[in-house]
Amino acid sequence: MAEILAQVARIEGLAMITIRADLTRAGDALAEATGLPIPGPTGITTDGVRSLGWMSPDELLLILPQADKAQAMQSLDQALTGEHALVADMSDARAVFDVTGPRADDVIAKLAPVDLPRLAPGTLRRSRAAQTAAAFWRIPGGLRVIGFRSTADYLGLILSEAARPGTGLAPR
Template sequence: MSEPVTPLAGASFDGLVRVTETGPQGMIVLRCPEDATDAREAATAVTGTKDPALRRAAVSNGTGILWMSPDERLILVPRAKSASTVAEMQAKLAGQHALVADVSDARAIFRLEGDPLMVREVLAKLAPVDMRPDHFEVGEVRRTRLAQVAAAFWLEQEGTADLICFRSVARYVYDLLCTAAVNGSAVKHF
């Protein structure tokens, strides 16, 4: 198989926070009815984490499950394991009403690191989300809009945010994040 190539070749930027294109990251979408326990168990079996509660991330070290909607989960695995994980899950869920698809090459993933309040501020500049520390908690996944495009992000811990967007808009999102994080642009709202 050919080597996975990330859209921005691991670009990074230092400003109010450090913006890095991480990845390659294995990403698998799982869609199934809300009460499909088999499908949920197939996901937790490959990640070793629990099925996240409403709008939660159950991720550690790039492996885990993100709650995307009532009937959708995004499973994060190492990039090299995504194809085999999909095959494994598909075999387990054969005949069931569930979709397992490898979307690793259809997404880009970024990481924002730095001062906890600045990470929140950079995201708050771009997304219509209440980023106050007592409103947006660590481990909460938010699917939203980043300026003009869809994105999802969560705080891995205070001062570290991971953000996923479509690969086709990776450059746009990276430029947005860099602009929002440019030195001298701190609003210090939080």
């Protein structure tokens, strides 16, 4: 019996903070407050614990351990004083899955209209997974997928379905 293509694990305990601001004006202040370099378009920067993803020309997503959230919200609010900006705690709106294994790409390739071989490390790709919005990027050993908590059951189900043994993509 063939192996499953990849392990699908729901990740808890991550906080997500949405930052909307004029990145050309507030970029330096944000880099200082988050402790991470501002990613370029469709990029994601990380120091191993925190990650900062580029969501749209005026939106960033800071992903960090739940324990650091309150302090990060405070320093972001301070950094954006005087700017037309928004810092919102989106942790409860999201669900996180790690798809890890040698054929993790196959699992995502079945669900999203994305050319996985061209997805470089450090790229955050917003797209869809089957019928629900999702974003994913490469982590050591596989990919991390974020979606909406309201569709988390569906997302978890389609990910583990797509990882079923013997369903790998070419070469068969």
